[in-house]
Amino acid sequence: MENYGLNIYREFLLLNTPGVATQQQMSRSSSVIAHELAHQYWGNIVTCHWWSNIWLNEGFATYYSYLGQNATNPEFEPIKQFLLDGPQYAFALDSREKTSYPLLLTAKTQSQFEDQAIGLPYYKGACLIRMMHGFLTPDTFHRGINRYLKAWANKATEQDNLFDALTDQGHEDGTLPLNLTVKEIMDPWTKQRGYPLVRVVSSEEDTVYVHYEQFKSSRVARQTEHAYWPIPVAYATEDDSNFNDHVPKFWIPEGSLMRTIKYNTSKWIFVNPETTGFYRVVYDKKLTQLLHNQFNKNYKVISPMGRSQILDDYFSLATQMDIPISMALDFTKYLGQETEDICWTVPLKHLRRLYYFYSEYELTLDSSSKNVPKKYFEGFRNYMVPKLEGVLNKIGLEQLPTEIGSKVIFRARLLNWACRLGSKKCLDYATRLFELWKFDELVNPIPIDLRDSMYCYGVSAGGAQNWLFALQRSVNETNTKDALVLISSLGCVKDERILKSLLESTLVGESIDKLRMSVIIDAVADNPLGRPVLMKFLKDSIPSIQKEFNTSFNSVVYRAFMKLGNHLHTEEELLELQSIIELHSSTIGDILPAVSSFATDVSENIAWMSKHYEPMKTWFDKQTKSSISTI
Incomplete structure (x- = not known):
């Protein structure tokens, strides 16, 4: 909890010992510490005037926590991780009836504020700050933030005070047109619920139409009438694949829903590289196929954040709107070569229901079942397992003693999926580690970061004998976290x-x-x-x-x-x-x-x-x- 000059933390967020705490725990501690320290500026030196503007406190603390963690613990790749925790999580929240509301809160009662002051003020707020960082350019943005903090130190503010400071800096630096203000750009983003879906459509051989509509999820009953957003449009192309350039090449302004650009439509175009703008993008069939081809030919031309976001956009559109699921799945064909955690996390998230349901039929249906074949999910398994094993071969199946950071977390995620889907390579590995431990109980060879999955599948493969071993170890274990992991493994037995x-x-x-x-x-x-x-x-x-x-x-x-x-x-x-x-x-x-x-x-x-x-x-x-x- 942030207090002026005094931050208070729960013990488990501070007392993490290397070799005892998992890398996931270490990353969580680093992130929370950075978030609360950021509140010394946003929330303490300058604070919001009322709860309606709470995003000024929490959005900034969230955004800068990733920048702070990147300075202290870059091994966790927090800038990439922000894409998952920021835009992709905020898109999901803003697509649901119960969690979608204007960022500038309109709640009238304490209970309404308590419901709304979580979620979007943190993550959508951080995304909109990142969007301003992109269209103003980093230098102008940071100078504008310094201007804001100095002008309003030890005072309470509303969002217009922030927008005015950034406008003045943008006009002074020449990065914002003199006839445009940050308030005019940002008010629609903070005062309306939801977000845009930008459609990119090719016409003939040399024209692309870029237009938008509100993302209309099947999960949201109420849509914003006549919703509009001034949309900054940056893009990369097959001939100029610079995904680090986030400065808008043009805007879709208020009162206009479409822009036309001249472009060779035989080559791919990638709008909103790295999701600096808070909107989803979908392409017509022709342009989508060109991107499919690029993924399969040389996926590294597209940045990791770009690859991750297009996967999330297409799977979200397929499950919440009306594009064919095959258009999303076609983007996964290259995954056997993909070694970026943020790119694997997205399809695993969207396919989690198949992950949940897969083993059920493998384990419980016999060959006499007339309703559902025993190999109900055989195609899913046969498609995913070689890709999972391929990536594990690339990054290394076994965790080295000196490894830290996101690679460790990524390997644990892949192994959990691979074992669940019956990968022989994964199950043999889990069995080997568990047997080595049984041979010498005083030396546990299972890396701390892999114990969730390796304990589970070691018990699952070994039946009652391994179950009894895990039970006895859970009783004797003095480390509470490891004892709980062992207790959890008891539920993995196939009996x-x-x-x-x-x-x-x-x-x-x-x-x-x-x-x-x-x-x-x-x-x-x-x-x-x-x-x-x-x-x-x-x-x-x-x-x-x-x-x-x-x-x-x-x-x-x-x-x-x-x-x-x-x-x-x-x-x-x-x-x-x-x-x-x-x-x-x-x-x-x-x-x-x-x-x-x-x-x-x-x-x-x-x-x-x-x-x-x-x-x-x-x-x-x-x-x-x-x-x-x-x-």
Whole structure:
């Protein structure tokens, strides 16, 4: 928490020992420290006049935390990471009914402010600051910020005070036209909900039309009427592939929805390189194909941030609007060569439902099933595993003792996916590490950053014997974090009887704390074999959970239904979940609305499968069959 001259942190954010804390934890600590230090300027030296302008505090602290971390811990690549945490996260928030609202808050009550003062003021606020940084140029922007801080030191401000300082600096430096003000540009971005979708359309051989509309997600019932934004348009081209030039080549101003530019349409064009402007971009079929070709021919011509953003734009448009999912999936063909975490994170995020559902059918359906083939997701697995293994070969399967930073985090992410999808290379690695540990219990050969996945798949592959080893180690482990990881691995076993006993053990004997119970629930819910076991446990045991956990009851039950809401995706599962909620409605009364909302999540999973599974299955099957035919 930032205070004038005194920052206060939770212990776990400061007391991270190298070799004991994971790189993910180290990155988190570095980021939070930088954020709170940034508040000494934005929030303390200059603060917002009222909560409606809270983005002036939180947006700046968020944006500068990435710049600060880049100065102190560049191994975490925070400038690249900002693309995931900033624009891509803010786009997602601003596409949902419950979390989309104007950045200049209009809330009237304390509870409304509490709901709105999280999320967008931090991340959309940071994105709009980055956009001003781009169209004003870095030098002008920083001089303008110094001007603002000096003029308003120890005072309270509104957004117009910031815009005036930047306008004066832009006019003085000649980077902002004299007939234009930052307020005129930025007011529409802060006073309207949502954001633009820019469409780039080729016409004949030498003309490109650039026009925009509001991004109209299926998740948002209310759209802003007559929404407009002054849009800065920078772009890179096949002949001039400078993705570091963020200065607008032209603007789409107020009152105009389209601009025409002369361009050779036989070559690709890339609008909004590195997403300096807060808008998504989609191209017509011809221009999209040219970009597909470039990705497959030499993807490195497109910057890593550019590659990441076009993946996110196309997957978001395919799942929330109306472009074919194949247009997004075609951008993944090159992934076996991709060694950038920010580029892999996007497709893994958008394919997470297939990741959640994959093993369920592999493990639970036998060959006599008439409804769904045993190899329901075979094409998905056969497409993804070689690409995952290809990248692991490039970056190295094993973590070196001296490795730190984003590469370590990236490897852990890839291994988790690879093992989940049945990669023999990954599962053999997990088994080998686990067996080495069993051979000499005093020397744990599993790197701290890989323990989440390696413990899980070591237990999964080794059955009851490895499960008992992990159980005993969790009892003896003195490091709380590692003990929790071991407890989580207990939920990975492929034995329904053991999973049932694990859940039942939380209600008998020595009392178990809420944290450990939550870890067990998460692990069992993540295990395809465990979900029916968890539902049966909830159906039979909610009164016992209430008796055992008392004041923690609500949080434990909430967690269980939330995890099930992430994974369940059939009509039968939805009916079963609803029946459990109805059966225990009086017991869970305090959190009944929240728990009921997770049934809505299952309905959304069902709708997603209905819309996207068959087109995805067809696409994956086609790719894997064509790969086999060329061998």
